[in-house]
Amino acid sequence: MKPSLPLSALVAALALAGCSASSAPSGNAAAPATTAADDSATTCKSGITLQLLGSGGPISDDARASSGAVVWIDGKARLLIDAGGGTYLRYGQAGARLEDLDFIGISHFHTDHVADLPAILKGAYFLSGRHDVALVGPSGNANFPSMTAFFDREFGRGHGAFEYLAGLSGGTDGLQLSVHPSDVNVASPVATRVWQGDGVTISAFGIPHGDVPALAYRIETPKGVMVLSADQNGSRKGFVDFAKGADLLMMPAAIDDDADAQSRFLHATPTVVGKIAAEINPKMLVLDHFMGRALKDKDKNVATIQRYYHGPVYAGRDLSCFPLSH
Numbered sequence: 001m002k003p004s005l006p007l008s009a010l011v012a013a014l015a016l017a018g019c020s021a022s023s024a025p026s027g028n029a030a031a032p033a034t035t036a037a038d039d040s041a042t043t044c045k046s047g048i049t050l051q052l053l054g055s056g057g058p059i060s061d062d063a064r065a066s067s068g069a070v071v072w073i074d075g076k077a078r079l080l081i082d083a084g085g086g087t088y089l090r091y092g093q094a095g096a097r098l099e100d101l102d103f104i105g106i107s108h109f110h111t112d113h114v115a116d117l118p119a120i121l122k123g124a125y126f127l128s129g130r131h132d133v134a135l136v137g138p139s140g141n142a143n144f145p146s147m148t149a150f151f152d153r154e155f156g157r158g159h160g161a162f163e164y165l166a167g168l169s170g171g172t173d174g175l176q177l178s179v180h181p182s183d184v185n186v187a188s189p190v191a192t193r194v195w196q197g198d199g200v201t202i203s204a205f206g207i208p209h210g211d212v213p214a215l216a217y218r219i220e221t222p223k224g225v226m227v228l229s230a231d232q233n234g235s236r237k238g239f240v241d242f243a244k245g246a247d248l249l250m251m252p253a254a255i256d257d258d259a260d261a262q263s264r265f266l267h268a269t270p271t272v273v274g275k276i277a278a279e280i281n282p283k284m285l286v287l288d289h290f291m292g293r294a295l296k297d298k299d300k301n302v303a304t305i306q307r308y309y310h311g312p313v314y315a316g317r318d319l320s321c322f323p324l325s326h
């Protein structure tokens with residue numbers, strides 16, 4: 001592995017991100033989406049590339065889609081991590097195709113990470129051939145379902161909210177996807193391997209998001225390693241070990257350093273994000289999960305992160321692409 005990304009990879013990331021750490025926070029998803037999607041047709045689809053679908057949070061004041069990303073592998077969007085509100089539209093704009101999808105990883109069951117999952121899966125009525133998709137998510141607790149319970153409450157025959165899509169569990173009733181849900185114990189002290197194929201290995205590890213069971217995903221590929229963290233407060237030491245060796249680390253930039261205690265119970269402040277990134281020391285740090293206020297204070301928060309982490313920081317936007325490259 002080379003010590004740094006080739007210039008071409010960084011340029012591509014910069015061009016499609018539409019911003020560096022010091023860029024103005026004004027450009028959001030609404031206006032440039034078409035341009036970004038057009039660009040993605042040539043750049044995102046080559047090699048192994050992370051493409052954000054949504055870079056916003058749970059409140060619509062950021063005018064961005066909520067959390068979600070695809071990983072392109074040799075021209076196909078094979079992996080989907082999270083499917084928050086708005087990602088259904090961005091999935092189409094990115095040019096991702098359901099027939100290419102092998103793996104869906106859900107971080108947790110807040111709406112900004114999973115609300116568009118039924119909308120995306122509904123497309124299974126219209127595929128030309130049947131195939132299997134792994135659907136992985138966290139174990140549950142008293143307040144949140146597990147992945148398997150969520151799937152059952154959404155699509156369970158006889159009781160699911162979207163019972164008309166019950167055929168997703170076996171690829172029947174005209175649905176061409178056979179979806180295989182499974183749970184990862186968020187309390188497991190070691191990472192859980194959840195998918196493997198074509199030289200790519202995915203593992204999941206519990207992250208502390210208040211009282212919400214949540215997972216981060218580590219995606220090891222022939223071109224490098226991505227670690228995608230969803231919402232977390234940064235207090236679990238094991239996350240740094242889980243993420244060690246990452247070429248690309250994605251962390252949420254949800255709150256400011258002066259956020260209230262409840263927000264800090266759920267989310268990491270810029271100082272915490274900076275310290276975690278410094279310990280992991282990836283070749284690039286991608287920020288997502290901006291909320292209205294976090295967008296306004298983006299430059300300040302990025303500067304705080306850069307006090308600790310000295311590699312390149314990219315403030316992601318909807319449809320931004322970040323290629324991996326040896």
Ligand SMILES: [Zn+2]
Binds near residue numbers: 108110209212231
């Ligand atoms: Zn959350």
Ligand SMILES: [Zn+2]
Binds near residue numbers: 057067110112231289
């Ligand atoms: Zn969230």
